[in-house]
Amino acid sequence: MTDQATDGMTGRATGLDDVAAGPFGGLREQLLGAAERFGSGPVAQILAGMVEDVDRALREPLEIFPVCHHSPSSATAMARRLRDKRPKVIYLELCEDVRPLLDELHNCTLPVALQAFAADIDGFPERWAPLSVVAPITEASAEYQAISYALTTSGVELVLVDRSVDHVFQWEPRDDAAGRDSGPAGPDGPGKGEGDEPALHGDAVGVEIGDLRPGFAELEEHLLHHGKVRHWSEWWDQYVEQPLVDADYDTYRQVMVLIGSLFRRLRPEDSARTRVDEDRERYMWTRIREHLAASGADPADCLYVCGAFHAASRVPEFGLHGATGFEIGPRTATKWQYGLIPSSHSAIEAQFGLAPGSVSIAAATWKKALRRTGIKPFKLGGRRKGRAKPVAPRPGPVTDRLSGFLTTAPAPHGVDEQELLGWCVDIVRLARKNGYPSSTADAIAVYETSILLAGIRGRRRPTPYDFQDAAVTCIEKDAVPGRRDIARLCEILLGGDRVGSVGYDALPPLARDVLDRLKPLGVNLEERTIRRALLNLDADPDLRPCSDLLWVLRRLVPDAARPIIGTRRLGERSMQESWDLAIGRNMRAIVELGYEGVTVEQVLEQRLRKAVHAPKATAAQALAAVEDSILFLGGRRFTDELGARAVELLAAERTVDDAPEVLRRARRLLAYYQATEPDLPEWCRSFVTAGYAHYCTLLPTAFADDDAGARQVAAMLGFLLGMESLALSFGCDHTQLELAVQQSHxxxxxxxxxxxxxxxxxxxxxxxxxxxxxxxxxxxxxxxxxxxxxxxxxxxxxxxxxxxxxxxxxxxxxxxxxxxxxxxxxxxxxxxxxxxxxxxxxxxxxxxxxxxxxxxxxxxxDTWTPPWSAPPEAPAPPVDAGPVGDLLAANPATCDAVAALLGLPPDWPSGPSDPTGPVAALLADHPATADAVAALLT
Structure with missing residues (x-):
């Protein structure tokens, strides 16, 4: 092994003499000796490089604190270090433009998520819209401890140094290998969980501090197999979290950087994810140096909190004395809106690919560590209280803690006997409540099976995962009697799926407006349970504004308000209504509405206007927008604007695909206006005349076009024939329709x-x-x-x-x-x-x-004869029409019109004296009319 090794990630030479002579020289020699037994040069290079990464990170003048997301060991180490060091500046790996949201966390109940949202995008593919980024924060996380310390201690500055949310999407690949627009995805992409809770984040892109996981499936599979665990979350809890939760700070830092270096060096070098991570590291170190230069802060008083993966960075820009010149590109013209949304343990697990229940187990481990060690965590309960204490002396020379940690068996931190007994009794009680035929014998079986599984997996004490597997094996039989299986009941027992909430003061104006306007209902709308609201609108007219708001909310967020009794249609209003309200459960969607406007009515108006002016808008969609504006918004001006747009869209259409929908909605709107107003609006008149001319023009083509179905042609004829009298009264020509029909073949x-x-x-x-x-x-x-x-x-x-x-x-x-x-x-x-x-x-x-x-x-x-099969009746005897018949025969225009309306051919006799023909027969059948006319003429 030479003294110079080429770094495969950056292509630059890094010296190993300092490492060999430093505190990690012995560890490096041990690892190189182990690598020689494998007989592989790349293995030796990787192991030596890992030691180099640890040494470089710990020698950096700016103290680097490596973390893993939602890690109780990272949280405990952070709480200890903040009380010892008392830094004055904290650089945090989080999107720099969400910094104002952190001041509102004291109004929330964790877990919550910081969100950036953009409905109208500029500079990104249209199919990506809307864009959304979330960064969940839990109490058992190092980032929350750092944020709480900075916000509750005077004189401490919190600086976010990661790329902006705009750069998150700028750096996403626009096209995949097949040339398709793949959109924002990847490991930080949307979660694919099932159920209600993952929907708390919607389809947002997730960003977290310290995403630490093997970069390829073979390594992860190898670790799971030899660790005798089912999934990555269990491996991490067993082999990292539990040994590190009580470790001292130096050991914690060295182990976390070592793991980050291992996963980094084993990740494919040319992957898109690697390039993005390296650009993020350049971005963060550039921002750190800019802030130090602008503020004049002493690096000894600062703390840089980042993921362990980034702590082992090998980019030239790493460190305060790293290379300069990295240019941060400008943001696009996209307008971003920022806010806080509720989150939950299951939503975080679903979005970031964690095992169900892992975040809840991490929260339980955090609480147990606090009780065992007596650490006092930082919490956001109010505003800044006191000034930071003087900075503690800088730590002494770096010493090797890795060798002892890697060669010493960790102390058992599994479940003790009393805790396990309590879990076994409680899970049987929960199973009974959920319909399982469980008994005391099942509790004993779960207890013994937990110990047996722990022994098989080489553990001194059972872990929560062992208990969960044992409970599923012993209690869950062939079928699940209720809607919760045993695995879900174990998650509830071990801590439950904690759901956070955003306080009233931290909500956007629209969400606060919704809660204020619904106060007369007397229902706690912020709870996550479904609440029933009864509205007697006749007895209490003051509730009508609440009803109007609920219908608008139903239109925008269907899951937030569901009508049980009552409807809202054109020309109809309910006297009584009953609603199932789930406002608190759908607060994320309501918060996102707040990014678009100040009130829900404004948001609906903007969406309707945007829909009718979209490039692919149709006349049917415009008529639907007109109907929505009448039902939910009222006001004639905006409705007339949408109606005028419907006329424009109808005249511009070149197909008749939407003719059935146009006919249905046009009839309904005309009936509404004819019943409620003395005159039709101007746009209705224009729509009828434009539609009459439009469909007359397209009718011959539609009859001959194979792409136009019979349903579409029938709807066109329905519009033309059903509204003909109205169109003629507005100035249309009947001849145009006759010509269109005659030209159809x-x-x-x-x-x-x-x-x-x-x-x-x-x-x-x-x-x-x-x-x-x-x-x-x-x-x-x-x-x-x-x-x-x-x-x-x-x-x-x-x-x-x-x-x-x-x-x-x-x-x-x-x-x-x-x-x-x-x-x-x-x-x-x-x-x-x-x-x-x-x-x-x-x-x-x-x-x-x-x-x-x-x-x-x-x-x-039995004796019935169909009318069409009955023999024709004998013709009536001829009747002398008299002078009245002669008069009508001399003036045939009127009789021709009447005969046409009755569906009779206007055949006249050969002369006045000829009493035959249908007109004479008609007069003979109805002599009273002829007598009346004769009386008037005499």
């Missing part, structure tokens, strides 16, 4: 049926001619297999032409009577789905018409 059977229905409604196709065409289709053996498609079209034609209901019943009856089973039976499921998906509102019309057509009793069915 569909080929699909269902669209052909729709065209025939439209022609019948417009008087272009007599009803008898339509009936004859349908009979011809049934008589044609070549068309019979496709006749169900014609039937589907006629069913959907009930939307634009509901007057065809008798004919549709007739056609369906003939189809069931005459179609062969090979055609009819496969078509029945399609008929049902067609009725369900495309004409559900028309089914009652068909049922009523069938009830009028078919007999009501079985006895009448």
């Amino acid at each position: 569909p080929e699909a059977p269902d669209k052909v049926a729709l065209l025939w229905a439209a022609q019948t409604q417009l008087g272009l196709l007599p009803l008898d001619e339509l009936r004859r065409r349908c009979d011809e289709l049934l008589d044609n053996p070549l068309v019979v297999p496709s006749f169900p498609l014609y039937l589907s079209g006629f069913v959907q034609a009930l939307e634009p032409v509901p007057s065809l209901a008798p004919l549709v019943v007739e056609i369906l009856s003939k189809a069931f009577a005459r179609l062969p089973d090979a055609v009819l039976l496969p078509w029945l499921p399609r008929l049902i789905t067609t009725l369900k998906d495309h004409a559900a509102e028309m089914v009652p019309v068909l049922i009523r018409e069938a009830g009028r057509t078919f007999p009501a009793t079985l006895a009448a069915l």
Whole structure:
């Protein structure tokens, strides 16, 4: 081994003479001797490099405090060191722009998470929006001890030196290997836990201090196998946390840096994660040197708190005397909002890939260590109390504590006998409450199995993980009787899933506004349990503002408020309402609303305006926004603005995909305005006229286009025929619709049926001619297999032409009577789905018409003859129309219009003396009208 070794991570030469001659020379020789027995050069280089990393970190003039996230040993060591050293400046590895949030932690109950949120992004891929970063903080963590000390001690400055949240996303890879936009992910990415608690962090990117874990799966698998544990959290607790929780400060520092160096040197050098970590280290050391230069602080009075992985850094910028010149790029134009959100142990475990219950076990270990050692932790209970004591003398020369620690068996810190007995009794009691048939014998079995598992795994005392495995083995049988299994009950017993809360004063203005406006309900909204609120709006009109707020909240955060009784539709208001409220459980979502506005109404208005002006906005979406503005916001100005936007979007559309939704919402809005206001708003008039012209233009193309379904064409005809009278009153031309229908030449059977229905409604196709065409289709053996498609079209034609209901019943009856089973039976499921998906509102019309057509009793069915099969009635004898008939014949325009409305052909007799023809028959059937007209004329 030469005196010079090349550092593979940075490519720079580092001397080993100082290490060989320093306090770790003996340890280095022992490790090199062990490496020679392996016969591998890289192993020797890694072991020697680890010793070098420890020596360099401990020789740094600025004291480095290595930590691991949510580690009770790191928290106890931090509490000890802060009381001994009393630093005046603490540099903390945390996003530098969340510093103002730390002052609000005294208003919260841990665990909570610091959050940065951006809804409108600039400089990042659009598919990443919204961006969210969270940094959870628990009581059993070194960072919380440092924060509490700095905020409760006068004269102490807390400086966050890690990259800003904007740089977190700037440094994320934009494209993965396949060229796809991968988005922010990775080990610090969103958690994938199940249940309600992981949702406390949503899909935010997680950032923590001291992420310490092997960089590749083979090493982790090796450690788990030889450590006889199931997962990484158990390995860390067994082999790091328990031995270090009572170790002295020097031993703690050396061991943590050694572990960080091991995991760092065994991580792939060219990975994206390694490059990001190195840039973070350059960033932090650059910020530290800038602050020291600006403040003139003495490095001896400072403490740098960072992850053990970063304490073993080998970048050139490491240390106060490291290389300079690292440039920190500017932030993007994205506007970030900052706040505190509730967190929980299970949310932290899910987001950072920890084993369920590991954070709760760490919290229990922290409390046990405080009782055993008598350490007084720092807590945020109020404002700054006293000044920092004078700094203790600098520690003496660095001595080797690693050799003794690595060669001495740790003292057993497992569960003692009395504690284990109490757990066994309590778990049986909890199991009984949750439906398990457990007994005292199960408690004894759990106790003995815990000891047996500990012995098998080479432990002197059982650990909480041994107890949990034993309880699952002895109590949980084939099925879980309740919603909690034994593993979950053990987590509750060992400390539970503690859920934090954000105090009222630390909430954004919107969240405080929600709590203030809902106070008249008399319900504790900050609790995480679901609360029932009853609102009698007639007896207590003062509760109507609460109802309005709850409906807006329901629109924005559906899980926060769920109506049990009461609805809110256009033109309807409930007299009584009942709500299930889960405000406290969904406080994260409500806090995030506070990043978008001051009130929930403002947030809803902004979202509706943004939705209708989006590049892919449609007229249907704009009409939905109009409806929401009427229901939840009120106010005519904003509604008219959204309506005007709907007119623009409808005129710009080139497809008819959303025609059914447009028709449904337009009808509902028109009915609302006609029932509540004397005149339609201007945007409604414009929408009807624009829609009439728009759909007339697109109708021939939609009939011929295979991409436009029959449902879309039926909705277009429904708009044109259903709103024709309104459109004509606003100045539209009926000829435009007739020309559009005449220019339509569909080929699909269902669209052909729709065209025939439209022609019948417009008087272009007599009803008898339509009936004859349908009979011809049934008589044609070549068309019979496709006749169900014609039937589907006629069913959907009930939307634009509901007057065809008798004919549709007739056609369906003939189809069931005459179609062969090979055609009819496969078509029945399609008929049902067609009725369900495309004409559900028309089914009652068909049922009523069938009830009028078919007999009501079985006895009448035997003698019943279908109306369409009955022989035609004999024609009435000719009746002399008299002078009235002559007068009408001389002025045929009026009679032609009446005949067209009645669906009759306007055939006139050959002369005034000819008493034949349908007009004469009509007058003969209704003589009273003719007599009245004659009386007026005489």
